[in-house]
Amino acid sequence: MQTQQGYTSIQETQPLVSFIITYYNLPVQMLCECINSVLALSLLPSEREVIVIDDGSEVSPMNGLMQYADDIIYVRQRNGGLSAARNAGINMATGKYIQFVDADDYLIPTPYEHCLDILRNHDDANMVLFDFSTTDKASAVFNDALPVSGTEYMRHNNIHGTAWGYLFQKKTLSELRFTPGIWHEDEEFTPQLLLRADNVYATDAKAYFYRQRTGSITSNKDGKDKRLHDIKGVIFRLQNLCDKLPQNDRLALQRRVAQLTMDYIYQVITQKHSRQALTDSLEELRAKGLFPLPDRDYTQKYSWFRRMTNSAVGRTVLLHSLPLLKKER
Numbered sequence: 001m002q003t004q005q006g007y008t009s010i011q012e013t014q015p016l017v018s019f020i021i022t023y024y025n026l027p028v029q030m031l032c033e034c035i036n037s038v039l040a041l042s043l044l045p046s047e048r049e050v051i052v053i054d055d056g057s058e059v060s061p062m063n064g065l066m067q068y069a070d071d072i073i074y075v076r077q078r079n080g081g082l083s084a085a086r087n088a089g090i091n092m093a094t095g096k097y098i099q100f101v102d103a104d105d106y107l108i109p110t111p112y113e114h115c116l117d118i119l120r121n122h123d124d125a126n127m128v129l130f131d132f133s134t135t136d137k138a139s140a141v142f143n144d145a146l147p148v149s150g151t152e153y154m155r156h157n158n159i160h161g162t163a164w165g166y167l168f169q170k171k172t173l174s175e176l177r178f179t180p181g182i183w184h185e186d187e188e189f190t191p192q193l194l195l196r197a198d199n200v201y202a203t204d205a206k207a208y209f210y211r212q213r214t215g216s217i218t219s220n221k222d223g224k225d226k227r228l229h230d231i232k233g234v235i236f237r238l239q240n241l242c243d244k245l246p247q248n249d250r251l252a253l254q255r256r257v258a259q260l261t262m263d264y265i266y267q268v269i270t271q272k273h274s275r276q277a278l279t280d281s282l283e284e285l286r287a288k289g290l291f292p293l294p295d296r297d298y299t300q301k302y303s304w305f306r307r308m309t310n311s312a313v314g315r316t317v318l319l320h321s322l323p324l325l326k327k328e329r
Helices: 028-039 063-068 081-091 110-121 150-156 185-195 224-242 247-272 274-288 301-309 312-329
Strands: 019-023 048-054 071-078 097-102 126-133 166-169 200-209
Touching: 019 081, 019 110, 019 200, 028 048, 028 063, 048 063, 048 081, 063 071, 071 081, 081 097, 097 185, 110 200, 110 247, 150 185, 150 200, 166 247, 185 224, 185 247, 247 274, 247 301, 247 312, 274 312, 301 312
Parallel strands: 019 048, 019 097, 048 071, 126 200
Antiparallel strands: 097 166, 126 166
């Protein structure tokens, strides 16, 4: 097992994929299951690079990883959050492509092999977008879309912001990195990466197992004010970026900004349960030119929500109904 200190050696051949696994205070068996899912793929040892970033866990998992001594690079760093861990992995990665994997999740073999086949058959691929599942059952039949630019894809499709939902070419990143110290860092990173991608291949293959786990970052109810603050900051930064972009890129990113703004308003309603909090948030969005939501037929849900938030009566209905609907779920 290589450690950070032993990482200075230069590999003779470039791996096809660097798998960056971020770990923090999880049962070691979950991490092992994640690593096993990578090692089970058809990639030769020279074609893969597995980097485990331990983001300052209270107890290092290293003793439980000795079986992978020849297969992984283990790095333990001071706790800095998911963004810092992923950025460290990016800076170390030598593969042509990068795949993020959270240590409590894993890759589903058959559909993920399909994603690898797309890379092998298309040298021009900057990104391969795939779907995820909350079960380990996988279909063996997949539908692939024709390649388009990331800008074109984002103009006409809803996207999943999650950074583990795609393979991407490292050189496509350029200087792009995750913003440290915030939640919703994926939502800021992913659309900017798509704008940099000339050739995006999308497939409906459910290649990633997402573990719905009590106590995970996404299910943790603590810090809801910071979550709202952070996603608002992401929206504002992406909106500012829109003003600097060519027209097609701007239209693509504006669609994503509008969808994130819709979700932000939804979260204010369901988490704050306060008319005043909603009013204050909408006025802040209005001052930035983000409210009312743009009159676009992005999705049926978007059109419905835009109409509801545009009237006092609609906002009253949402304030009374959405918290109840969320509670029932």
